[in-house]
Amino acid sequence: MSEASAPRKRSEVADVDRSLYDFVKSEEGYERFDDGLSEEIVREISAKKDEPEWMLDLRLRSLEIYEKTPMPKNWGPSIEGLDMAHISTYVTSGADQATSWEDVPDDIKDTFERLGIPEAERTSLAGVGAQYDSELVYHNMREEVAELGVVYSGIEEALHEGWEDVIRAHFMKLVPPTDHKFAALHGAVWSGGSFVYVPAGVTVPYPLQSYFRLNAAGAGQFEHTLIIVEPGADLHFIEGCSAPKYNVANLHAGCVELFVGKGARLRYSTIENWSKNMYNLNTKRARVEEDGAIEWVSGSFGSHVSYLYPSSLLMGARSSCEFTGITFAGGGQDLDTGCKVHLAAPDTRASVATKSISKGGGVSTFRSSVVVTPKAERAKVSVSCQSLMLDDESRSDTIPAMDVRSASAQVGHEATIGRISDDTIAYLMSRGIGEDEARTMVVNGFAEPISKELPLEYAVEMNNLIKLEMEGAIG
Amino acid sequence: MSAFEKTLAGVDAARAQTWNWLAINETTLEVPGNPEPVALDLPSWARDVRLVAGAEAQGWLDELTSEPLLGASTADEAASILAYLGDVEGEALDVSAASLLCEEGAWGEATIIAAGSAPTTGNTCRLSLRKGASATVDILVARPEDAIHVQSFGATLAEDATLALRVWILGAATTTLAIACDLVGARARFTSELRYLGAAEETIDITYDVRQLGRNTEAEIGASGVLEGSAEKTLRASIDLVRGCKGSKGSESETVLVAGEGVRNKTLPVILCSEDDVQGDHGATIGSLSLEQTGFLASRGLSEADIVALAGQAVIDDAASALGDVALAEIVGWTRAARGPEASAQAADAGALIHGTFCDVPGEEV
Numbered sequence: 001m002s003e004a005s006a007p008r009k010r011s012e013v014a015d016v017d018r019s020l021y022d023f024v025k026s027e028e029g030y031e032r033f034d035d036g037l038s039e040e041i042v043r044e045i046s047a048k049k050d051e052p053e054w055m056l057d058l059r060l061r062s063l064e065i066y067e068k069t070p071m072p073k074n075w076g077p078s079i080e081g082l083d084m085a086h087i088s089t090y091v092t093s094g095a096d097q098a099t100s101w102e103d104v105p106d107d108i109k110d111t112f113e114r115l116g117i118p119e120a121e122r123t124s125l126a127g128v129g130a131q132y133d134s135e136l137v138y139h140n141m142r143e144e145v146a147e148l149g150v151v152y153s154g155i156e157e158a159l160h161e162g163w164e165d166v167i168r169a170h171f172m173k174l175v176p177p178t179d180h181k182f183a184a185l186h187g188a189v190w191s192g193g194s195f196v197y198v199p200a201g202v203t204v205p206y207p208l209q210s211y212f213r214l215n216a217a218g219a220g221q222f223e224h225t226l227i228i229v230e231p232g233a234d235l236h237f238i239e240g241c242s243a244p245k246y247n248v249a250n251l252h253a254g255c256v257e258l259f260v261g262k263g264a265r266l267r268y269s270t271i272e273n274w275s276k277n278m279y280n281l282n283t284k285r286a287r288v289e290e291d292g293a294i295e296w297v298s299g300s301f302g303s304h305v306s307y308l309y310p311s312s313l314l315m316g317a318r319s320s321c322e323f324t325g326i327t328f329a330g331g332g333q334d335l336d337t338g339c340k341v342h343l344a345a346p347d348t349r350a351s352v353a354t355k356s357i358s359k360g361g362g363v364s365t366f367r368s369s370v371v372v373t374p375k376a377e378r379a380k381v382s383v384s385c386q387s388l389m390l391d392d393e394s395r396s397d398t399i400p401a402m403d404v405r406s407a408s409a410q411v412g413h414e415a416t417i418g419r420i421s422d423d424t425i426a427y428l429m430s431r432g433i434g435e436d437e438a439r440t441m442v443v444n445g446f447a448e449p450i451s452k453e454l455p456l457e458y459a460v461e462m463n464n465l466i467k468l469e470m471e472g473a474i475g
Numbered sequence: 476m477s478a479f480e481k482t483l484a485g486v487d488a489a490r491a492q493t494w495n496w497l498a499i500n501e502t503t504l505e506v507p508g509n510p511e512p513v514a515l516d517l518p519s520w521a522r523d524v525r526l527v528a529g530a531e532a533q534g535w536l537d538e539l540t541s542e543p544l545l546g547a548s549t550a551d552e553a554a555s556i557l558a559y560l561g562d563v564e565g566e567a568l569d570v571s572a573a574s575l576l577c578e579e580g581a582w583g584e585a586t587i588i589a590a591g592s593a594p595t596t597g598n599t600c601r602l603s604l605r606k607g608a609s610a611t612v613d614i615l616v617a618r619p620e621d622a623i624h625v626q627s628f629g630a631t632l633a634e635d636a637t638l639a640l641r642v643w644i645l646g647a648a649t650t651t652l653a654i655a656c657d658l659v660g661a662r663a664r665f666t667s668e669l670r671y672l673g674a675a676e677e678t679i680d681i682t683y684d685v686r687q688l689g690r691n692t693e694a695e696i697g698a699s700g701v702l703e704g705s706a707e708k709t710l711r712a713s714i715d716l717v718r719g720c721k722g723s724k725g726s727e728s729e730t731v732l733v734a735g736e737g738v739r740n741k742t743l744p745v746i747l748c749s750e751d752d753v754q755g756d757h758g759a760t761i762g763s764l765s766l767e768q769t770g771f772l773a774s775r776g777l778s779e780a781d782i783v784a785l786a787g788q789a790v791i792d793d794a795a796s797a798l799g800d801v802a803l804a805e806i807v808g809w810t811r812a813a814r815g816p817e818a819s820a821q822a823a824d825a826g827a828l829i830h831g832t833f834c835d836v837p838g839e840e841v
Contacts, residue, residue, distance in 0.1 A: 074500065075492040369497055374736070389751035392718060397747045399493050402761060404740045407733050410762035417716070417748045417755040 023114065024244045025107045025215050030133075032216065033090040039063060042188050045090050049156050049191070054168060062177035062187025069181040075399075077305045077334035077363070082249050082279045089189040091133040091216040097154065099140045108132050115242065117211050125238075126206035127152045131223055133216050134191040145204060151197040152208055155224055158195040167195065170226055174257040174285045174313070182253045182281040182307075186222050190255065193223035196237065200230040200261070207236040207269075212254070214243040214278075220251035227268075231261040231289075238269045242302070245275035249304075252278055258286035260294050262316065267295040269454055271462060274302035276332050281307050290316030290345075297453045298325040299462050300337050309367060311340035314348040314376075325354040326450040328466065329362030329394070338367040338400075343376040343409075352383040355446055357466075358394035368400045372409045379406055385415040388446055440466070480508035485529035486625065486651050487682040489711040491745045499709060499741045501529070502680045504651060506623065507567050507595055512538035517601070518545070521574040524601040527684045528627035528653035536597045536627055539570035546575045548583035548608070555584045557801060560598055561591025561618060570597040577608035577636075586798070587614045589624045589647075590805035597625040604636035606660065612640045615794060615802055617809035618647035620675060626652045634660030634689065643794035644671040644700075645806070646813055649678045656685045658692035658723075669698040670790045673706030673738075674813070683712040683727075687753075691722040699730040701787045705737030713745040716753045723750070727757035734763065734783040788818055792825035799826030 033041055042063050046056040071079065098104045101118050112118060112130050121128040127141030129152070136154045151158065159167055177187035194210045214221045229235050243250060252274060260266045266286070274280055280303035286294040296310045312321035321341055329335045341350040356364040366385050387396040398415045420442050428438035443466055444451075451462050488501035515537040526533055546554035556573045563569045569591065577583045589596045596618070604610055616624045624647050630638055644650050656665045665685060673679050685694045696712050714725035727744050744757040764772075769779050777785075791814075795806045803826040811819035 072495060074495070367493060369494060371497075387748070389748060389753075392721075392749070392751045394751070395747075395749045397491060397745070398757075399491050399743070399745050401493050401497050401499050402740075402742045402759065403497060403499065404731075404733060404742075404761050405738070407736050407738060408763045409733070410765065411759070412761075413742075413744070413757070413759040415744070415746060415755075415757050417746055418753065419751045 025111060027091070027216055029094070030216070031092050031094055032088050035088050035218065036085045037063070037089060037189070041089060045189055045191060051159065052164060055159070058172065059188050062184045065177045066181060066184035066188055069184055071181055076307060077336050079279055079305055081304070082251060086218055086248065087251050088216065088219045089222065090191060091219045092135045093132060093137065095137050097136050097157070098138050101138065104138050108137050111213055111215070112138070112211065115211065115213070120209065124206060125209050126204055127208045129154070129194045129210040131192045131210065131212045133214060133219060134221065136192050141208070148202045148204070149199040150202060150204055151195065153195055155193050155195045155226060163195065163197070166197070166228070167226065170228065170257060170259060171224070172255070172257070174287055175255050175283050179283065183255065183283050186224070186253045186255045186283070189220070190222045190224045193225045193254070196227040196235070198229045198233040198235050201232040203234040204236070207238045209238040209240065212239070212241040214250055214252065217246040218248045218250065220253060223254045225254070225256040227257070227266065228259045229261055229264040229266045232263045233261065234265045236267040236269065240271050242273045243275045243278055246277050248277065250275070250278045251281070253281045255282070256284035258294065260286060260288040260292040262289045263291040265293045265295070267297065269297040271299045272302055276302065276304050278303040279305050284310040285313065286311070287313045287315055288319040288321065291318045292316060293320045295322045296324065296339065297450065298323070299450065300325070300327040300335055303335065304333060306335040306337055308337045309340050312342065312350070314341070314343045314350065315345055317345045318347045319345060320349040321351070323352045323354070324450050324453050326447050327354070327356040327364050329356070329358045329364035331360035331362055334363040336365040336367055340369045341381065342371045342373070343379045343381065344373045345375055346377040348376050348379045350381045353449060354385045355450060356387045356396060357390065357443060357446070358387070358396045359390035361393040363395040366398045366400065370402045370411060372404045372406045372411060374405045376406045377408045379409040381409070381411040383413040386446070387417040388443065389417065389419050481506050481535065483529065483531045483535055486532040487653050487680050487711065488527070488529055489682065489743055489745065490527070490684050490713050490715070491747055493743065499711070499743050502651060502709065504532070504623070504625065504649065506535060506625065509535065509539050513541045515540050515543065515572065517543060517574060520576055520603045521601045524603055524629040524631050525655045525657055526599065526627050526629040526653070527655040527682060532625060532653070533599070533627055536570055536572070536599050536625060539568065539597065540572040540599070543572040543574060546583060546585070548575070548577040548581035550578065550580045553582050553584070557586045558588065558598060559591070560587070560589040560596040561593040561622070563591065563593050566593055568595050569593040572599040572601070574601040575610065577604045577610050579605045580607045582609050584611045586801055587626070588802045588805060589626070590615065590617045590802065590809060592619055592622070594621070595623045599627040602630040602638065604630065604632045604638060606633045607635045608633070609637040612638065613798060614642045615645070615798055615805070616643070616647055616650050617645040617805055619812070620646060620648060620677065622647050623649045626650070628653065629655040630665070631657045631659055632663035632665065635662045636660060637664045640665070640667040641797060642667070642669045643790065644679055645791060645794065645809055646672060646674065646677060648676070650680065652681045654683045656694070658685070658687045658694060659689055661689040662691045663689055664693045666695045667697065670793055671700035671708065672787050672790050673700065673702040673708050675704045675706065677706045679706070679708040681710045685713065685725065686715045686717055687720045687723045687725055688717050690720060692720055693723065694725045696727045698728070701732045701734060701783065701790065702738040702740055703735040703783065703787070705735060707739040709741040711743040711745070712757070713747065714755060715747040716750050716755055718749040720750050721752040723753045725753070725755045729759040731761040732764070732783065732786050733761065787814070788821060791818065791822045795822040795826035796829040799830035803830070
């Protein structure tokens with residue numbers, strides 16, 4: 001075969017080595033609610049948490065909305081494989097929440113040790129929350145951070161420890177149950193998650209991290225994260241998640257509500273690495289006041305199907321949003337990710353930069369919305385979206401929507417889709433680098449703008465994930 | 476009974492849809508009903524051309540078309556189709572269809588002019604370009620501010636075929652435009668330039684749906700326009716790089732000057748890709764004049780209003796330059812009604828400069 005007619009070379013990539021995440025612990029002795037969804041189950045969850053009446057009302061109203069709300073038929077990946085009749089909405093080991101790893105049951109402690117959470121807490125975090133299935137099993141914060149007046153606890157604990165009024169004023173106010181079907185489901189069966197309160201003017205010196213582990217097969221995880229950063233305060237919050245792979249569907253329908261006060265800053269970083277039987281239907285939203293800033297750093301590597309679009313409501317003058325995201329879709333994955341930005345005040349700013357990589361038959365869809373309201377005078381928005389296709393079995397789509405209603409706004413958008421150029425690989429190989437390594441270098445370089453936004457240890461984790469994805473022979 | 480008797484759902488619909496709350500996926504339009512539908516008779520090559528106007532809208536257009544225009548270009552003889560719409564005395568509706576077949580190596584052209592005073596006009600243009608054929612299609616919408624124009628367009632391109640589509644939307648209460656193009660053969664090439672003006676309460680709704688199926692095909696969509704007053708414009712542009720279209724390139728770009736407090740500009744530039752050895756890109760710049768731009772031009776004696784007027788005039792002059800031989804009177808007449816005698820005189824000059832044609836400016840001694 002002549003050189004000219006020879007087929008182009010491409011990476012033949014192996015499946016991810018998920019041994020780091022893919023281990024199962026026994027559920028013996030665990031409490032597991034019946035599969036499916038009913039008013040009885042919702043009341044049982046509420047009773048278990050000894051909730052105030054208004055929270056039970058919210059759950060029941062959410063259940064009603066869930067039952068009435070259809071899934072959109074004209075967009076998004078299929079969730080036909082998800083049957084709520086075969087999902088248990090509440091599973092717990094029964095372990096009490098601990099503030100010392102020594103008090104966490106051995107098998108659960110072992111899980112988090114294998115994931116490196118206690119080590120990260122010792123070296124670089126201000127506090128850690130660890131959720132196992134439906135309940136938090138560990139929550140702790142450094143003393144010096146607590147002395148600043150920072151509150152970091154489970155939502156349930158906060159409800160019983162003097163924060164009920166604050167929680168009632170904020171809980172599911174940014175993401176109401178009417179938002180979409182799985183927001184309603186979340187409202188009905190939420191359990192676990194974190195409450196963070198940073199007083200005005202306080203800078204939290206190290207990040208806080210919550211890690212969510214779903215161990216049970218055929219179960220759902222519905223944690224709620226509520227963060228309030230008061231005026232002039234500053235926080236970096238990190239969220240991680242993983243699960244072992246089963247041959248039945250698991251569901252994650254968490255909810256994140258972030259309130260960023262005047263002149264405050266919140267960075268919210270996520271490395272999502274759910275197993276590939278997971279339906280990840282998560283909702284995240286931030287409301288930002290005058291001069292406040294929300295920064296999202298989002299890495300989506302796992303799950304079978306994802307619907308994930310962190311949204312930012314820029315309500316105060318000069319408030320800003322930065323969204324930096326990467327999505328890596330491999331075989332059997334259909335990841336529909338992106339973001340939403342709503343600019344509703346003068347001189348607001350938004351910057352969106354995303355990268356996506358598709359390989360091995362994976363489907364990656366970048367979906368975004370930018371809405372500039374008439375109030376957003378002199379608003380500036382830039383959106384950049386780059387997609388890399390590693391083979392011709394995969395798919396990469398970009399579906400960005402823009403709705404501009406301000407005469408003085410400026411909105412710029414650019415997107416590209418392509419493959420690794422042969423010239424780049426040839427150049428690297430001419431410098432003595434093997435083809436495999438050259439391709440991995442290019443992909444790592446492609447993802448570098450995202451990884452540099454993460455704390456070192458998480459950037460390393462992300463780079464390792466990419467390296468694992470890229471391992472394999474050259475065809 | 477209302478003058479509008481029929482509601483067409485999904486007139487323009489994006490192939491890859493998104494959140495329904497954005498109200499960008501498709502549009503609905505009220506049009507006059509049709510008491511006497513006719514069966515549209517088309518040759519098989521025309522029936523095979525894919526259209527994306529939406530089933531209700533296309534059905535409405537088809538059943539109003541009694542005498543479709545047909546043209547066939549051969550290597551020896553070029554066909555040229557010219558369809559004028561809207562110039563029907565006392566009629567509420569003027570709907571037509573134009574279909575053009577370009578045989579192997581042939582060249583042809585089609586021109587659709589929607590410019591008369593009939594309240595509602597519509598047209599379906601179908602093109603089939605065989606191997607190595609090429610065609611140019613021009614569409615002009617220069618309607619009164621209370622008129623509606625519904626345009627459907629579809630083209631199928633075989634190996635090495637080339638299509639250049641130019642569209643000018645100068646005015647109408649509502650213009651909908653659904654463009655489909657299938658680049659089936661290797662090295663087929665589609666370019667489209669869309670220029671528009673929106674003013675007052677006008678609505679412009681455009682869908683492009685381009686599928687690149689053959690190897691080494693190229694698609695390039697460019698759109699630019701000026702929106703004033705409370706005009707609303709929606710552009711959905713989809714390029715689908717279908718598995719197997721190795722070596723293909725698809726590109727979309729849009730520039731919108733937002734120059735009115737009540738303007739609403741919606742853009743959905745989509746790239747769908749299931750092939751790795753391709754290049755796809757899109758870019759959009761939407762907004763007002765920057766302080767640097769206005770400052771620089773102010774130093775040359777131009778106010779912001781002058782600059783917006785110049786940008787609008789550029790669209791009109793471009794249409795006059797391109798269509799001066801077939802539609803200069805319509806462009807000049809529309810410009811006079813919409814923007815005044817000075818602007819229309821300038822449009823006449825722009826047409827005359829290129830085509831050497833002389834056009835009376837209506838209502839003026841020349």
